[in-house]
Amino acid sequence: MEGSASPHRGERTSYTVIRTPMRLTNYFIPTLKEIPTDAQMPSHQLMMRAGMIRPLSAGIYSLLPLGYRVWKKVMAVIREEMDAIGGMEFHLPALNPIEIWEETGRVEAFGDTMFHLKNRDYVLAPTHEEIMTSIARASIKSYKDMPQIWYQIQTKFRNEPRPKSGVIRGRQFTMKDAYSLDATREGLDESYRKHHEAYCRIYARCGLTFFVVGASSGAMGGSGSEEFMVESDAGEDLCAFNLESGYAANIEVASSKLPALERGADNPAAEKFATPTAKSIDDLVAQHGIAEERCAKSLVYFADEKPYLIFMCGNDQLNEAKLQGALGAANVRPARDEELAGLTGADAGSIGPINLKSSLPQIADLRIAHANGMVSGANENGFHYRNIDLDRDANIGVYHDLRIVAEGEPDPLGGRPLSVKKAIEVGHIFKLGTKYSQAMKANFLDEKGEEHPIIMGSYGIGVERVVACHIEQRHDADGIVWHPSIAPFHVQITSLKIESDIVRDAAEALYAALEAAKVETLFDDRAGVSPGFKFKDADLLGMPLNVIVGEKHLKDGNVEIKVRSTGERRIVPQAEAVQVCLALLDSLRS
């Protein structure tokens, strides 16, 4: 080029090829031999020990290179499946003006859970319904513009009162959230169905054993919703299900087919009796020989700051989510002790339908619908009434299913016994309807030129929960057992006594061959590290295959391939190692 004017003056005419060497001598994987005290769950302990994450503050973690590789793989699976149902990926601001959240009333709804900036009226987005809706409002004007599926995979911020379980409940986390926009209810049903199927494929591909339960829509609003759950003792949700009938529901909405009480033919007048030391249902049963189910437990709750008297059967637990739904309230809370006396005339334990100090709207559980012969408090400390006929002596407007179901109760489909298990929510899909489009006036014109709010769905996946649940389900005493789909690397090469030229040459050749075959390989090329140490690290990191290169088998021209999940070991000729790895990985994927 000397002497001629370069057409690319000022630009680089050559560039450096950077080939990241995935060698343990260079790669940053700070493994820990000991379990950090702060980590309780296996997934948390192993992510720390395998050098995937490090804590920065409560519920806030740095992703180290090995961990981030896994995150990116989970996100890649999600992207593929979202794109396959016609989703389009967005990148949205995490920093939001507070005004947009005021449009839907969610500044109040989120309350302290939303992070607010101190020096400007911005909030850190805990989710993105408002932002997506604002984009739709500006641009989706006709039924012809829909359906749309919009999604993003980004960091969300929630001021969790109590972060816990490692990355499972953090203050900052990665979430894929998708929003569907439809012109009709049928369109929403179809968008929802597509997401349901995509989610099943995503979790299956990530190697998770999961189940789907009917769920409450909570403060998100809307009609139908389902959660994708992974069973775990560390789970924060309870699910009731029966594997035979296929019934599965979050405890918040689960129901059972427990029969209602029968009405007795004999129906004498209600009679007051002294119960000086009976403060609970159990006391009444023990001290007065009353059948537990004949007790009408009375509770006072405030729904949107309006008091209600609630009757439950015996020791049945009130399900606050159901109460909220039955009353159509935004918030419910139990009455405080000092409020009880003012409203009823008695303290907790002596409240009932007769002689109430003030008139309260009443609501009762279906199990005691129209029952008679009941015992309940007299609204006077130390006294109860027996022979109460709820139709005659109470003023119950409506009966609703208000109970929390319990293990063993008959399921609502076939009457088979329900199991109740703890589970971690890894995804949640909602038919939002028009809650946000109405509030934000995101309207479109239909074929007739009539204006309607866009019909929306909302669909979330917690990325760190997928990773954590994967480890919860796939680990043993030695470490993680990655499924090839999201393993940070497919193969780890363990070189034993790499100081020996024979081992060094064989391991280097194998590494090059695996890389050439596009097998993601982590090469333990550390010198001066004992065999046991390398084996322990390999098991801890948990790559699906471990190729062991040592003098023992090299004498015969062989290497050893160990399958992490089964412990199976194969001695194969060096020249065949790559092909065997590919075949084994293939079989592990299915």
Add this chain to the structure above:
RNA sequence: CGGAGCGUAGCGCAGCCCGGUAGCGCACUACCUUGGGGUGGUAGGGGUCGCGGGUUCAAAUCCCGCCGCUCCGACCA
């Protein structure tokens, strides 16, 4: 936000009750050794004892306040 516990070297911990030289294991550095399941040895480096105040001749240790982290509970779109 209620209850409990913890904060001492990168990690795991002892020392604190009973005030007086800051210690152990692992990790790290150098050398030797070993070489198929966290080798063995020798010699080293590394600490505002979470922060602030108080008591005392003297505080990791006793007292007060604050902060951080973890667990149980409340809460959890």
